[in-house]
Amino acid sequence: MEKSISNKEIADLLRKVAAAYTIKDENKYKFQIIAYQRAADSIEHSSSEVKDLWDEGKISEMAGIGPSIEAHLDELFKKGKVKHFQEIFKGLPEAMFEMLKIPGVGPKTAFKLCKKLKIYQKKGAILKLEEAIKLGKVRDIEGFGEVSEEKILKGIQELARKTERILLPIASKIALEVINYLKENKSVLRADPLGSLRRQCSTIGDIDIAVASDNPKQVIEHFKKFPNKVRMLEAGERTASLIHTRGYQIDLMIQPPSAYGALLQHFTGSKHHNIKLREIALKKGYSLSEYGIRPVKKGEKLEIGSEKEERPQGKLIEFATEEEFYKFLGMDWIPPELREDTGEIEASLSKTLPKLVETKDIKGDLHLHSNFSIEPSHDIGENSPEKIIQKAASLGYEYVAFTEHNPSVSQHSISQILTLLRRKKEYIEQLNISRINNLSIKAINSLEIDIKPDGSLAIPEEGFKFLDFAIVSVHSSFIMDKKRMTERILKALSYPKAKILGHPTGRKLNEREAYEADWEKIFQFCKQNNKFLEISAYPDRLDLPDFLVKEAAKVGVKMVISTDSHKVSQMDFMPFGVAVARRGWATKEVILNSLPFEKIKKFLLNS
DNA sequence: GCCGTTTTCGGCCCGACTGTTTTCAGTCG
Numbered sequence: 246m247e248k249s250i251s252n253k254e255i256a257d258l259l260r261k262v263a264a265a266y267t268i269k270d271e272n273k274y275k276f277q278i279i280a281y282q283r284a285a286d287s288i289e290h291s292s293s294e295v296k297d298l299w300d301e302g303k304i305s306e307m308a309g310i311g312p313s314i315e316a317h318l319d320e321l322f323k324k325g326k327v328k329h330f331q332e333i334f335k336g337l338p339e340a341m342f343e344m345l346k347i348p349g350v351g352p353k354t355a356f357k358l359c360k361k362l363k364i365y366q367k368k369g370a371i372l373k374l375e376e377a378i379k380l381g382k383v384r385d386i387e388g389f390g391e392v393s394e395e396k397i398l399k400g401i402q403e404l405a406r407k408t409e410r411i412l413l414p415i416a417s418k419i420a421l422e423v424i425n426y427l428k429e430n431k432s433v434l435r436a437d438p439l440g441s442l443r444r445q446c447s448t449i450g451d452i453d454i455a456v457a458s459d460n461p462k463q464v465i466e467h468f469k470k471f472p473n474k475v476r477m478l479e480a481g482e483r484t485a486s487l488i489h490t491r492g493y494q495i496d497l498m499i500q501p502p503s504a505y506g507a508l509l510q511h512f513t514g515s516k517h518h519n520i521k522l523r524e525i526a527l528k529k530g531y532s533l534s535e536y537g538i539r540p541v542k543k544g545e546k547l548e549i550g551s552e553k554e555e556r557p558q559g560k561l562i563e564f565a566t567e568e569e570f571y572k573f574l575g576m577d578w579i580p581p582e583l584r585e586d587t588g589e590i591e592a593s594l595s596k597t598l599p600k601l602v603e604t605k606d607i608k609g610d611l612h613l614h615s616n617f618s619i620e621p622s623h624d625i626g627e628n629s630p631e632k633i634i635q636k637a638a639s640l641g642y643e644y645v646a647f648t649e650h651n652p653s654v655s656q657h658s659i660s661q662i663l664t665l666l667r668r669k670k671e672y673i674e675q676l677n678i679s680r681i682n683n684l685s686i687k688a689i690n691s692l693e694i695d696i697k698p699d700g701s702l703a704i705p706e707e708g709f710k711f712l713d714f715a716i717v718s719v720h721s722s723f724i725m726d727k728k729r730m731t732e733r734i735l736k737a738l739s740y741p742k743a744k745i746l747g748h749p750t751g752r753k754l755n756e757r758e759a760y761e762a763d764w765e766k767i768f769q770f771c772k773q774n775n776k777f778l779e780i781s782a783y784p785d786r787l788d789l790p791d792f793l794v795k796e797a798a799k800v801g802v803k804m805v806i807s808t809d810s811h812k813v814s815q816m817d818f819m820p821f822g823v824a825v826a827r828r829g830w831a832t833k834e835v836i837l838n839s840l841p842f843e844k845i846k847k848f849l850l851n852s
Numbered sequence: 853g854c855c856g857t858t859t860t861c862g863g864c865c866c867g868a869c870t871g872t873t874t875t876c877a878g879t880c881g
Contacts, residue, residue, distance in 0.1 A: 276864065280853035311854045349870095351879050388878095392871060440881090484868095511866090516881060523865040528858070534866055594857095 250321065252288050252295050258321075258330070259285035259314070261342050264352040265333045268341075283309040286517065290585070292792035296322065340370035347371065347400040361386045375401055409755045410448035411493055413821055414784045417442065420452050423471065423495055430467040432460040434502055439512040443581045445824035447787040448754055452489075453496045453512055457505040468497050504537055506564035510571075511535035517586035518579075525590065526574055537563040538573060582827040587795075601827040602806075604820045606839040609644035610637065611849075612693065612716060612747065612779065612807030613816070617672060619665050620657065621650035622695070622703075623720060627812035630676055630688065636813040638684040644842045646689040647673060648716050651704050659705045666692070666704070666711035687842045689713050689849070693747055698722040700736030702743065709742045714849045716779065718747030719760065727761040734767055738776045744849050745805055746771075748781040748788045756785065764793055768800040775848060777837055778802060780829075782822025783809040794829025803848075805837045 263281035266274035287309040288295050298304045299322050305315050317327045337356070344355035359365065362382065364373045377383055378394045411419075417438075424436045437443065439453035458464045461483045468485050469477055474495075478486040483499040500508040511519065512535065523533045532539045540559030564570040568578045576593040580601055583589035592598045614626030615633055626633075630647055637645045649669070652662045673690040693716045695703040702717060709715070717737045725733065737743055746767075750759035771778060778797055781788045789797065789804070797804060806822040808815055826836060833839040837848060 274853090277853050279864070283854080309854070313853055349879065353878060388872065390872065396870080512881090514881080519881095520865055527865070528856095532866075536867095 249296055252291055255295055255318070255321070256285040256289035259288065260345075262330055262333055264342065264345060264355075265337055267352040268337060268356045269333065280309070280311075281314070284314050290517070290587075292796060338365040339367035340364045340373075343367050343370040344374060347397065347404050349396055349400040357386065357388070358383070371401060371404070410450055411452070412754060412784045413442075413445065413447055413449060413787065413824065414818065415491075416449035416452055416493075417821075419489060419491060419493060419495075420454065422473070423452070423454055423489075426471055427454070427456060427464070427468065427497075430464060432458045432463040432467070434458055435505060437509060439498070439509070440514060443509075443513045444515065444584055445582050445821075445828060447790070447825065451494045451496055453498065455505070455508050455512060456497060456499045457502040457508075458499050459501055461499040464499055465497075500536075503565055504563040506566040506568070506570045507533075507537045508535055510564075510567050513581050513584060515585050518584040518590065521586045521590050522574070525594075529574070531574070537561045538570070580827065582824065583830065585828075599830055599832050602823060602831050602833040602836050602839060604823045605641075606833040606836070607642070607806060607819055607823065608841055609642045609646070609687075609838050609845075610640075610808055610810070610816060610819065611644075611646040611689070611691070611745065611805050611838055612648050612781070612809045613645055614649050614693075614809070614811045615647050617647065617649055617669055619649045619669055620652050622653035622655070623650040624811060625649065626810070630672070632813055633810075633816070634676070634684060634686045634688065636816050637686045640816060640819070642686060644687040644689060644845070646691040646713075648691045648693040651692055651694045651702075654703050659707075662705060663708055663711070666708045670711040691715060693718055694743070695720050696733060696737040698725070698733065700733040702737055702740055709740070712742050714744040715740070715742045716745040716747040717743045719751050723751055723757070723760045725760065727763060730760055731763040731766055734762060735770050738767075738770060738774070743776070745777045745779050745807075747779050747807075748783070748786045748809065749778050750788050750790065750793070752786065752788050752790070754785045754787065759788070759790070764796065765800075768797050768802050771797075771802045772800055775851075777848070778804045780804050780806045780822050780825050781809050782806060782818040782820075782825070783815070784818060784821060787821065787825050789825070789829070791825050791828035794826055794831055798829065798831055798835045803835055803837045804831065807838070 259281045263278045263285070266278045266281070287307055291307060295304065295318070298307065299318065304310060304318060317329055320327045338359045341355045341359045344350050344358060345352065358374060362374065362377045364370050375398065378398055383389050383394045383397070384391050420438045420442055427433045427436045433456050435457040437455050439455050440451070441449045442452060456464055465480050465485050469480055471487060473490045475488040475490055478488060478494070485497045487495050489495050498508060498512060526533045526538070530540055532541045539561050564573065571578045571593065577596055577598055579589050579593050579598065582601065589598065613633055615630045616626050616628060617630060626649065633645060652665045670690050673688050676688045690713045692712055696717050696719045697703055698721070734746065738746060752759040770776065778789055780794060786809070794804065804826065806819065806826055808818045808822065810816045810818070837845055
């Protein structure tokens with residue numbers, strides 16, 4: 246019986262190996278440590294399960310996995326453990342690896358604490374450490390003091406809090422508020438979000454803001470007076486941090502306009518993007534940093550026993566814009582959404598970066614809940630179809646689809662359901678010829694239908710004739726094995742009128758994991774049968790996730806970006822769905838609702 | 853231990869901060 250091992254578990258194991266090597270002999274194993282950390286990163290960020298790749302014999306295709314680690318993983322999957330790893334772990338207390346979870350505690354610190362405090366067992370290790378600190382026992386250990394006790398304690402508290410990551414729309418709103426405030430000061434020449442927010446990740450850690458200014462002191466003073474804060478954390482010469490009243494940390498970094506490009510580039514990341522970029526730069530003889538680019542000459546060969554040699558450094562070259570920064574390295578500017586080291590650097594060097602879809606390309610919203618009284622089992626929309634059409638017009642759309650939830654099955658007879666569906670069809674038809682039509686928004690009569698656990702759809706067969714097309718979605722029985730869930734979804738998509746799979750993975754950010762399904766199989770089915778996958782712009786869904794968008798597009802599946810709005814204000818979420826698509830390398834060619842009505846008709850209304 | 857538009861051998865990203873030290877080790881992004 247093979248035990249399934251998740252990517253996270255494998256990555257954790259490889260990081261343990263790296264930590265163990267650090268303790269054994271950091272200098273001797275210096276490059277093994279890096280190699281194992283890289284392999285761990287690579288696996289953790291992989292969009293496919295390593296176990297699946299192993300089954301297919303494709304594990305060595307992963308970056309950072311060579312013959313040695315491949316052999317170890319082979320052993321891991323076959324026997325459930327790795328002899329070589331066991332030997333490396335020998336003599337190291339399990340408790341040490343537990344303590345590594347504490348922010349600010351690395352291998353050396355963890356090992357020392359375990360040894361000196363005689364904490365060996367994994368279970369309760371952090372609790373015992375906390376007790377030892379409270380008894381003042383840590384300050385007596387060489388290399389520790391009262392301040393480090395406090396620091397570890399804070400780390401333990403932080404670990405316990407495990408603060409949720411901020412949803413993209415919330416982070417965007419807060420960042421905009423801070424940026425607008427900063428711009429009130431005339432010393433602020435430019436201000437932009439940084440980090441995962443600028444890369445438009447679906448969830449954000451801290452909110453980092455870049456400012457271009459020749460007068461950093463004045464900017465910091467202004468920042469210190471930001472009204473919506475709990476307190477300042479620190480304020481230095483060109484950096485400052487505060488806690489926003491919403492509880493999130495806001496970091497500020499300032500550079501003169503002449504060096505602003507390098508600042509933006511550096512702190513936008515991602516870490517992996519930057520590492521790869523610096524490696525490439527170094528081969529061309531340049532060293533990159535947040536201040537700019539510096540030519541370097543490789544040092545002479547090291548003498549045996551000599552200390553590490555400084556590379557002779559040239560004069561720093563500054564960059565006002567990111568475009569110039571990348572251009573200097575012979576690259577096209579890379580949209581921040583792509584900067585994850587998943588091929589964008591190579592594409593930039595070969596001038597083959599995709600032209601990503603933009604919000605202005607979107608011609609309509611195909612997932613909207615109005616307040617039309619269809620007596621659904623799930624939540625009803627807040628606003629009338631007419632109001633939604635007005636909003637659509639203000640967004641420059643050509644069409645909208647009304648996709649209320651299906652009438653509840655338990656509360657209605659079949660004939661009642663058919664009556665409701667007929668009534669809605671007639672209503673939408675009226676709408677299309679009514680005076681609201683002079684806004685020339687085409688209304689499409691659709692429905693979001695529950696996929697029942699057996700894959701059948703929750704309206705009677707005769708009901709489909711009242712629909713232009715249907716979105717089908719899983720709203721119940723999320724826990725189901727992969728095979729059954731895949732069959733369930735494929736069966737639902739087999740209905741002729743079922744065209745779009747709504748919020749395909751069912752994930753809820755900070756709340757619920759995606760259910761398991763064989764996405765490759767679903768992608769193939771969609772491609773062959775002209776079915777489409779939704780990219781939900783709804784803030785806690787953002788589903789399909791970006792990496793699956795990329796895979797779906799690779800297979801040739803078209804997608805639809807929709808807001809799943811339950812009130813008109815939510816129709817403004819569209820850019821967040823576009824952000825997910827962009828992170829998935831989507832061009833407008835793979836986004837169905839970038840097409841005008843006449844063209845989507847043949848895809849959606851053809852059965 | 854991994855990897856290759858300078859290499860199949862000889863390299864391997866960059867800088868800041870912090871706390872404990874009197875010159876540096878550990879951790880982080």
